[in-house]
Structures are given as structure tokens and as C-alpha cells.
Amino acid sequence: MATVSVSSGTLNVNLWRGERMCLIGMNIDPQPAADFVGFAIAVQSPGANDFTFLRNRLAFAYPAQADVTGFRQFPTSEAPLQTFRWIHFPQDPKPGTYRYQVTAMYMDAVGTLHEGDKVAGEISLFDETVPGVVDIGFTRNFASSQAFVEKFPDGAARARILPINGAAGYDFDKSAAPAGAYAWLSGKANDLMQQMLAAATDPATRLDVMAYDLNEPDLIAALEAVAQRGSSASPTLRILIDNSADHKDDTSSESRAAARLAAAGAVVVRHHFVHLQHHKVLILYRNGNAEQAIGGSTNFSFRGLYIQANNMLLFTAPEVVDWFVQAFELALQGPSAWKAGTFPDTWHAAGNLPTGTNVRGCYSPHSEGFDMSLSPVAAAIDQATSSVFFAVAFLNQDSKGPVRQALDRLEGKPLFSYGIANRKTGLKLTKPDGSTGLVDFEYLADRAPEPFKSEWSGGQGITIHHKFVVTDFNLPTAKVFAGSSNLSVSGEEGNGDHLFQIGDARVATAYAIEALRMFDHLNFRTKMQAAAGAEKSIILRRPPVDGGQPWFAQFYAEGTQKQRDRMLFGGPIFRQS
Numbered sequence: 001m002a003t004v005s006v007s008s009g010t011l012n013v014n015l016w017r018g019e020r021m022c023l024i025g026m027n028i029d030p031q032p033a034a035d036f037v038g039f040a041i042a043v044q045s046p047g048a049n050d051f052t053f054l055r056n057r058l059a060f061a062y063p064a065q066a067d068v069t070g071f072r073q074f075p076t077s078e079a080p081l082q083t084f085r086w087i088h089f090p091q092d093p094k095p096g097t098y099r100y101q102v103t104a105m106y107m108d109a110v111g112t113l114h115e116g117d118k119v120a121g122e123i124s125l126f127d128e129t130v131p132g133v134v135d136i137g138f139t140r141n142f143a144s145s146q147a148f149v150e151k152f153p154d155g156a157a158r159a160r161i162l163p164i165n166g167a168a169g170y171d172f173d174k175s176a177a178p179a180g181a182y183a184w185l186s187g188k189a190n191d192l193m194q195q196m197l198a199a200a201t202d203p204a205t206r207l208d209v210m211a212y213d214l215n216e217p218d219l220i221a222a223l224e225a226v227a228q229r230g231s232s233a234s235p236t237l238r239i240l241i242d243n244s245a246d247h248k249d250d251t252s253s254e255s256r257a258a259a260r261l262a263a264a265g266a267v268v269v270r271h272h273f274v275h276l277q278h279h280k281v282l283i284l285y286r287n288g289n290a291e292q293a294i295g296g297s298t299n300f301s302f303r304g305l306y307i308q309a310n311n312m313l314l315f316t317a318p319e320v321v322d323w324f325v326q327a328f329e330l331a332l333q334g335p336s337a338w339k340a341g342t343f344p345d346t347w348h349a350a351g352n353l354p355t356g357t358n359v360r361g362c363y364s365p366h367s368e369g370f371d372m373s374l375s376p377v378a379a380a381i382d383q384a385t386s387s388v389f390f391a392v393a394f395l396n397q398d399s400k401g402p403v404r405q406a407l408d409r410l411e412g413k414p415l416f417s418y419g420i421a422n423r424k425t426g427l428k429l430t431k432p433d434g435s436t437g438l439v440d441f442e443y444l445a446d447r448a449p450e451p452f453k454s455e456w457s458g459g460q461g462i463t464i465h466h467k468f469v470v471t472d473f474n475l476p477t478a479k480v481f482a483g484s485s486n487l488s489v490s491g492e493e494g495n496g497d498h499l500f501q502i503g504d505a506r507v508a509t510a511y512a513i514e515a516l517r518m519f520d521h522l523n524f525r526t527k528m529q530a531a532a533g534a535e536k537s538i539i540l541r542r543p544p545v546d547g548g549q550p551w552f553a554q555f556y557a558e559g560t561q562k563q564r565d566r567m568l569f570g571g572p573i574f575r576q577s
Helices: 146-153 183-201 217-228 253-263 302-307 318-332 335-342 371-383 404-414 489-494 505-536 560-572
Strands: 003-008 009-019 020-030 036-044 086-087 097-106 113-126 132-140 204-210 237-241 265-269 283-284 289-296 310-316 358-364 386-390 416-420 467-471 478-481 495-503
Touching: 003 113, 009 097, 009 113, 009 505, 009 560, 020 036, 020 097, 020 505, 020 560, 036 086, 036 113, 086 505, 086 560, 113 335, 132 183, 132 505, 146 183, 183 217, 183 283, 183 289, 183 302, 183 310, 204 217, 204 318, 217 237, 217 253, 237 253, 237 318, 253 265, 283 318, 289 318, 289 478, 310 318, 310 478, 318 335, 318 358, 318 495, 358 371, 358 489, 371 404, 371 467, 371 478, 371 489, 371 495, 371 560, 386 404, 386 505, 404 416, 416 505, 416 560, 478 505, 489 495
Parallel strands: 204 237, 237 265, 386 416
Antiparallel strands: 003 009, 009 020, 020 086, 036 097, 097 113, 132 310, 204 283, 283 289, 289 310, 358 495, 386 467, 467 478, 478 495
């Protein structure tokens, strides 16, 4: 189930299933009285005996400055959330059913809070995304967050999480990092990879791998163990590793890993296409049959798994797994064989999938050019009627591609759209009401207004590494485009990459929530920096006096992005799921 909808009185709440997170969309219809001051949300996690209120870093007032720290959090029963949606991202997620209670909160003339309508609902957040087809995992991308500092308060230990560069990752000592930090940072994406690596310890299995960045020492060690089980006549590991740019040098992690794996008995091939061998792929075979395949944007590296925002797709649908096998076999022969083959020059469609699910895939580079793969993405953006979400790492570098141009055209459209890029230089997404729908990565300045505190930057280098687009996530026509492809002209013409189009309610909802999670996180940081520069405190708003506007007025202003936000996530559900 992708969505659960519950109502009481004038309050409607939708619980949207994400990957180990839940988007709670709230709506009050008709518009509430001016003394409405937000929502209190409580959760009962799996195995817990009681409900616990989610917490807000904002409050109506703060203690004396000397008592304010960045770690002060207020229960939403005392500091209601002044927004119409909230993403619950459990800090220590557990499998099972999550139960939520949402209460509309009001404040009287003397500042006393009292409850209004209340609803309760439950949803499971840990089952496979689409059983028998695909399981989606995201990295947490919260190294640069106050949550990470709170979870791992030892600053000296946090400083030992990352090697100084990719080449140093090969033999980096991970034991000096805080216990549990890598698992916490890498999220479900790493769990999917570890699931496959654990399966690959079975003597009946073998692996095929395509890697771009390869410097995670535990992964390299796991691949070495797989290779050592094989023989020259029957290798248990075949791996294609990029050899472009810095990867080519003998001192690179990629070259050192290649030598080590070859010595262990693996079949190792080094090459790149016109530009890069940019796949990040694992294929598991059991008794000679391809059983599952992993793809997506996540590099097999420290930054890819532990710092960057990335996604990983673990496919079990036989036809889709077979596409990976065909791509690997062709790529292993080299760029000339790839160019001569017909496999890269078409979209492949999977049959025998559950009702309501469809999957198409294509693999680059294409001799037919970039239009073959990118035009369907641009068309879906142009045809969207409800919403568009996107996270594209290098969007600012591709000014003339069809995807970039279609995203630029969103500027004047009244539908709901949010976008994330690693750098928004040269990009613009301003909605007709003047609101901004595009953010990029910036971490909090040293001087932040109360009650916040500065955070770790997560090291140097790109932080938003996703490459996905979601259109009309809440409609039967929902589409997700995701993979290793940068959705750019140069990538589709010159990189070894894969791109999937998936039509499924759960998949679309998962990616839409991931986009919202990143957008809200980054947009909040932008506001924090602006407030820090003005030396202002950010506080919750009390009911207006003398006819002023309540905090929620903008969410009921006709034709605005905030009105669409409220109705899209907290209003009536347009699809059955």
C-alpha cells in the first residue's frame, strides 16, 4: 500500500509510504479559524508500548540565550508543526508497522494550547517496494545535518570518517569512525548491496560487476572473497572497472583493486566508453542463472555510500535482470563491440509484471543519439498535470539537452514542482506565484540563529548525486526515470550508463518523498543562512492580533505553490493504492 488516508471532522491526513520514511500530509477543509497554530504528531514505532511526540526545533519562544543549544528540541504537543506536511525519518528505523496520531492544535488569547480534531492511522514502511520486481534504497545523505551530530556527538571521531581523497579509500581504516556511523549514513541503499554480497557467499553463486568509483575497502574485500572461490575455468567474479581520468593511474583505488581482484582469480577488464564506464552494477547468479541485479546512481565509494544523496535499485524481475546481463556481456567485450551491437539502441519493455507496474530500460551510449533515451523523459515532464520532482546532480552543466529544457519550461507552469541540484548556478525554477522550486546544497554557517547550531560539512566534493525525475506521482500515469544516467546529452552519447522508466505507485511515491526530504532539508538550511545573516531568531507564529494574517494564510491563497502543496499531499487521494 502506497497511501493510507484517514479523516475526522475537518482534518484529513494521508500517510505516504517511503523507503524507511513516511510523508504525513495534513489538510483542514474548510480553512481553519485564525487561532489554529499547527499540528502535533505522535508516533508509535514497532515494538514500542506508547506513542511519542515528534519534535520541532522551533518554538513560540526560547529560553535565555545562555541556555539555547542546537540540540534543543520541543515536542510538537508544545511546539506544533506550522506546515501541512512532515516527513518522519526514524533515526533508528525498525521493521514493522508505524502508527501515527495527528492533532490540530489551537491557541487561546492567553497562549494556552488546546486540541482540535484528531486522527490516527498506520502504515508499514519496511516491506519490499514492489515484491518480485524491484526494491528501492536511498542513502541517508545526513552527514551534513544536526541529526548526525546528535547521533554521533564525538567530533574527533566524526573527523575520521572519510579518507582525504578517493585514492586513499582503498586501504583507509574504517575502525576509527564512530561505531555504527557507516551503517547509519548509508541507509537502505547499502543494506540492499550487503544483502547481495551476503548471498554471494553461497558456493552456488557468482557475481558480475561494473564499477566507476571503487574505493570502499569492505566491498573490495567482499569481492575478493567471491573471486577466491572460483578458478580459471570457472571464475566466480567478473568485473569491468572504469579507467578514465584519475581512475587510470596505478596509484588509484580502482587500479589497486583491479590488481588485487585479478590476483584473487577474477576476470578483470578495464576500459571506458567515449567518456566514462559509468555503470554501478552488481549481478548475482545462482547455479548459472541470473537471479537479481543492482543498478542506480550509487558509486561503490566512501562518498557514494556515506555522504552523497544516492539511490539503488535491486531488480528481481527476470526480464529486467536479463537486460543487465546482456549489457554486461556486451560491455565486457569493449567499446567497439558495444557500438556494433543493437542492444543499446532501443528501450526494452518488461512483461509479466504485476498489474499497475511497468518497467522500461535503456543502456547507453546510443549510436542513435541522445534523443532516443532523453526525449521520453522530457515528454513526461511536459505532459505532467499534477507534479514534477527531480534531483539531477549535474543539471547546471547541460543547458541544451531535452531534459534540462523541459525542466526549464516548468518555470511558468502552475503545477507543483520541486527540484534539487548539487549547484544551481545558471538554473532557475520560479513558480508563477513567485515561489522558488529549486534548491542546492549548502551547509549551515558557523553563526546560526537560535535554537540552531552549525554542522559538519561532510567533506569536500559533490553531495547531491541523484539522477531522477518523477512525474504525476499521485496519478495512475505516474512515471519515475532513474538509473546511473546523468540525463544529459554528453552522458547519453559518451558514457556507459543505464536509465529506467518505472510506472508504479509505490516507486513513484518513494522517489517523490526522497525529493521532498532533500528539498526541505536544503531549503531550510538556505533559510537558516539568511536568518543568520540578519541575526534573527526563527520562531513559531502565534494567532494574529488586530486583523493580521495567520501563519497558514499562504497555504489557502488560490493558485499558489503552497496551496498546491497542501492539497497534493493532504487532500483527497486521486488514485487507489
